[in-house]
Amino acid sequence: MNHPRSARGALPRHDDRRRSFPQVAPRDAPDGRFAATWWGNAWVEALEGAALDPARLARGKAYAGRGHVDAITVTPGRVVAYVHGSRTRPYRTEIRMRTLGDDGWERFLDEATARPDHIAALLDKDVPHALEAVTGLLPAPGDLVPDCSCPDDGYPCKHAAALCYQAARLLDEDPFVLFLMRGRGEQELLAELTRRNAARSAAETTAAAPPMPTVPARAALAATAAGLLPLPRPLALPARPGRPAVFPPDPEAPDPLALDLLASEAAVRAHAFLATGHDPVAALTPWQDAVRLAAAHPGSGLTASTRALYRDLAYALDRTPTDLARAVAAWRQGGSAGLAVLEEPWDPPAGPFDRARPALLAADFPAFRPWRNRLSTESLQLRLGRDGLWYGYESDAGREDWWPRGEPDPDPVGALTDLLGG
Structure with missing residues (x-):
């Protein structure tokens, strides 16, 4: 007699790197955009930024809105679905993108576990801007490669555009779909985040700072007749700058990535000033400081978050984003001396x-x-x-x-x- 879990009757194994999603119901975002989250809209921007024909995009968006995209299957580097067009038989459509390498995932995991609020945000199906800035999770224009069985050779065709738009709605619902597209399954990531978080907590407990010396209030008051007690020694300088608080997105508030960048910058400058007594940034002009801030931004290439940062900094100083991008290249080439070479014959x-x-x-x-x-x-x-x-x-x-x-x-x-x- 066969065992109930023999080859024929074995329970199916869960594949963490393959997920299928039923047809996504059409809906509009509250602000009229196609996606509801910042990362969903960044995905749409990557599609629209590389499209060669706006008319095909418009038809693809209409197809997505009318429910022409069937169930979607996501595996590392690939999103596949059948899309209904004008013919009776649907077309097999897919979007390909590169997966993150081991170095990219190491940066993501290190940054995610360095701050408990990042882990909490991920568990709440939210993606902090800082994680995208460090790892470049979201595609840039040109990173999405469409393919479709239809005869249209547009880039993308309307069926591939419809799939891209519907994929943005999947990302709205669950950002772990994006992580799967980039190469890692949800359970795999959660297990690694848990392991690293436990290791970080154990290390922090082991390296906890000694308690601060205290003086009983009675002793302090009794000593006032004879004079003031000597001041305690200054606290030791921390090994590294502190991390800023979490800035959740709010339509009425400044951009959370910009706030995080400025708060992190202030912490680094304060730490350097405490260590050396000197602030090298203080002598920079507003333009030089804006270029330095943009050059320090950890984004790789012009991601959606980087484009927003460049746009806002350039606008504040009456420059163009291209001016700022060129100046950033000069700063990365040679610092303030490199910027002077760019601008001063x-x-x-x-x-x-x-x-x-x-x-x-x-x-x-x-x-x-x-x-x-x-x-x-x-x-x-x-x-x-x-x-x-x-x-x-x-x-x-x-x-x-x-x-x-x-x-x-x-x-x-x-x-x-x-x-x-x-």
Whole structure:
């Protein structure tokens, strides 16, 4: 007699990396947008930012709103569904995206378990902005790759657009769907979060600070006749800056990511001032400080949160987001000195600048045209900074649209070699 759990009668095993969802009922978000959460709308922005035909997007949104998308199956890197079109037989449609690598998941888990409020938010089906900023969970325009069995070669076709819109509603309901798209199942993530949180709590308990010395009130009052008691020694400087409070999203409040960024920045500056007695940020202009803040933002590429940050900082200083993005590239290239190289042409004295062109020609590089502190070809440029370093720039041929690239170098040949990736 066969055992009830033999191969034929075995209970099905749960697959944490494959989830299927029934057809999502049409609905409108309270603000009229297609999705109701910030991460759902960021998903929609990634779709719309890469679409080549707004008319196909509009038809796809209408298909999604009328319930043309059947049950959706999500596995790592893939979202699949059958979408009904004008023909009787539905089309098999899928959206592909890359999964996060081990390094990305390590950053996510480290950041999530570093703050109990992040874990609480995830358990409450909420995604803190800080986690997206650190790991780049949400796709950027171009990250979503549509495919459909229909004959339309649009990018995306209306069926793929409809699937993308419906997937945003899945993300509204459960952000762990996004984590599955990026490669990790819900139970797998929760188990790892639990393990790391327990380890962090144990480490904090072991390394708890010793109790502060106290003085009984009676002793303090009795001593007033003879004079004041000596002040206690200052508290020891913490090993690292503190973390800011949680700023939940509120339509009437400033952006929570911006508040988190500014509060974290204030904590870092206060910690540095206590440690050194010096605040290097105090001497920066508002523009330099805005560039520094944007350059310190941990987002990878122009995610939805990064675009909002750039837009708001640029608007506050009467600049464009492109101005800020170029300045951020210069700051990351060389700090305040790199920003000065971007914005301040100057006339260098004779010496290193005059020797640069013969050195480049001797290294078999093309001839460069000099202008003030700059040497240029149609698409390459070297700029001499006041710090004596050469900074590389690139532009499309025939356009004066120079962007910082590569590492600064005291040798022009070295800076150009790094710029060219050699």
